């Protein structure tokens with residue numbers, strides 16, 4: 001297994017390769033992409049290492065492929081994030097969100113609180129709640145089904161997009177069920193789709209360092225494949241800009257593409273920039289761990305993801321919580337066709353040190369999209385268009401009143 005120093009020197013080598021002109025190779029790869037041929041993992045590395053002259057051609061092809069797949073439509077979903085607990089003992093080294101039991105700021109919401117937040121979201125036009133939490137050592141494995149049942153009882157038409165593969169691994173082991181049986185039960189309760197978070201980088205060495213190998217690459221892939229086999233769609237993610245390099249990025253995208261060919265279950269890819277500020281990984285190794293991707297790398301990631309996943313995952317989403325609205329808007333000409341959710345509350349990125357707000361309302365989404373010269377469309381979780389805002393505006397919303405969570409006993413074993 002490689003250590004931090006070796007990985008960091010891999011990154012520098014990749015960087016040096018970037019300076020050589022790869023003009024002919026890049027033209028050949030981009031020609032392949034434009035006629036619908038697959039861009040290989042090695043080709044992906046070449047694109048990531050393109051020099052400043054060649055990268056403009058890469059961006060232009062990414063934009064063309066976006067236009068072919070999505071026209072001028074840029075979508076968003078009205079949803080609310082509900083992070084029902086921030087207590088977690090997994091100790092992922094990049095995570096600035098987790099707190100210990102009884103630590104100041106630790107929180108566990110009751111089912112009643114979660115349902116109340118879902119109801120508020122519904123009243124503000126949300127079609128989806130996105131629910132994720134830490135792996136609280138004292139919660140019962142039934143919490144996941146109880147959250148879904150609680151919401152569905154009150155809001156039968158709310159789409160529940162919930163629980164990362166890490167939470168599925170945790171819940172299934174608490175209940176001593178196979179992933180299939182655990183997920184089948186959640187689906188029967190009303191689970192609509194899952195976030196494909198906790199992927200980080202699907203490279204064995206990197207993952208071991210990031211997550212202490214609590215959820216291995218193989219387990220993440222197995223849980224995602226199982227969800228897809230049960231017709232539970234998931235998003236796909238990549239978290240980049242820490243101890244990784246272009247070789248890992250291309251490998252990760254090729255792995256997602258392989259899964260998509262088998263299952264067709266990914267709805268979109270969401271590249272997630274590493275936020276270093278509160279991350280234990282960065283705090284312990286500030287000279288080796290990077291402070292997240294550079295703007296240039298962010299552009300490359302969105303564009304090359306579009307090129308490598310073209311025809312497989314045709315929705316590339318930018319995360320405004322990580323990048324802010326201005327950079328998110330810039331990505332709309334670099335292969336991105338989706339601005340994600342309005343969120344209403346966002347705490348995972350903010351806890352890690354991201355500085356952007358908790359909500360972008362539908363009206364703000366529409367303005368961002370229009371100013372980029374695109375047509376704003378509201379969608380549901382699975383990308384069906386629910387409203388076209390080409391010639392009309394969404395209604396303005398009053399701000400949400402922040403709520404504090406309770407520390408209920410109902411989840412405790």
Ligand code: SF4
Nearest residue numbers: 088090091092095134
């Ligand atoms: S990333 Fe998730 S599983 Fe890992 S420590 Fe943070 S909350 Fe826990």
